Amino acid sequence: MEQYLAMWVRCLIGLVFLVSAVSKVSGRRSFAEFAEAVAVLAPVPGARRLLAPAVVALEFAVAVLLALPAPVAFRGGGGLATALLLAFALGVALAVRRGAETACRCFGRSTTQVKGWQAVRNLALAVPAALAATLGPGSQGAAAGLALAAVMGLTCGAVVIALDDIVDLFRPATAKAVDFRQEIPYARRDHSSRLRRGAVPAESRPDRRNHQTPARPGRNPQPERKF
Numbered sequence: 001m002e003q004y005l006a007m008w009v010r011c012l013i014g015l016v017f018l019v020s021a022v023s024k025v026s027g028r029r030s031f032a033e034f035a036e037a038v039a040v041l042a043p044v045p046g047a048r049r050l051l052a053p054a055v056v057a058l059e060f061a062v063a064v065l066l067a068l069p070a071p072v073a074f075r076g077g078g079g080l081a082t083a084l085l086l087a088f089a090l091g092v093a094l095a096v097r098r099g100a101e102t103a104c105r106c107f108g109r110s111t112t113q114v115k116g117w118q119a120v121r122n123l124a125l126a127v128p129a130a131l132a133a134t135l136g137p138g139s140q141g142a143a144a145g146l147a148l149a150a151v152m153g154l155t156c157g158a159v160v161i162a163l164d165d166i167v168d169l170f171r172p173a174t175a176k177a178v179d180f181r182q183e184i185p186y187a188r189r190d191h192s193s194r195l196r197r198g199a200v201p202a203e204s205r206p207d208r209r210n211h212q213t214p215a216r217p218g219r220n221p222q223p224e225r226k227f
Contacts, residue, residue, distance in 0.1 A: 003141040004149040006074070009132045011153025012160075013081050014066040016125065019161050021059035023107050031056075033105055040102040041091040041114070058084055071136045078132025085129060089122035107161055121163065 024034045035052040042051060058080060065077025088106075095102070095114050104114045159166075 002135055003137065004145050006132065006135060006137045007141075007146050007149040008153040008156075009078070009128045010066045010074070010137075011150045012157045013078070013125065013129050013132065014063050015154055015157035016160050017059045017066075017081060017084075018063035019157075020107055021056050021063065024056050024059075024105065030105075033103075037102050037105040040100050041095045055084075066132070069137070074137045075133050078129050078134075081129035082126050082133055085122045085126040089119040089126070092116075092119040092122065104164065107164065117167075118164075121160070125160065 023030065025031055031052070034056075035048045038052040038055065039048045044051070062077050062081045062084065065073045065080065068074065068077075092104070092114050093116065096116050096119070100114065102114060104118055106118070
């Protein structure tokens with residue numbers, strides 16, 4: 001059982017860290033935006049020039065160590081992944097508490113602002129990473145079982161990577177609904193104030209004189225005044 005759990009952790013954590021590292025260095029703009037986010041999440045001297053490259057290098061190191069068959073490398077990758085995930089969770093939690101306005105660049109050029117659930121996500125990922133550091137890769141198992149564990153790990157990793165986009169799918173509709181409810185009264189208020197100030201053109205104002213309104217049956221129209 002231990003070897004199947006190790007394969008699941010290897011594919012899950014390894015894929016998450018590999019995609020995270022590659023997305024940050026996929027272009028000059030991507031790395032610049034990540035460095036700016038690091039400077040906001042960790043407001044310490046040298047965060048942009050030193051801490052950001054170190055984070056990318058450590059993420060690559062996690063993916064490589066977990067891929068190696070040696071038990072020592074596997075446990076080292078699990079321990080390093082656990083430490084990074086805990087640090088990421090702490091940085092996101094402190095940024096949310098400070099009210100920092102920055103996007104989460106966990107997987108490249110994301111526009112999602114840092115939220116508390118992202119810290120919970122990192123803490124949840126730290127659990128299997130800690131298991132890898134504690135249990136080790138285990139002995140050889142059945143090929144079918146290892147393949148199934150690998151597929152499950154890659155699937156879970158893909159879900160974690162796409163989690164920001166999945167959450168964003170439900171935000172635009174809510175934002176539009178709120179804006180729609182708030183837009184109508186403000187529009188009416190603005191039109192009334194412009195009408196009082198005379199800013200509304202005369203042709204758009206309601207005509208209350210009704211000179212051409214026909215008289216109702218049984219009533220005589222008002223006589224014209226002669227001057």
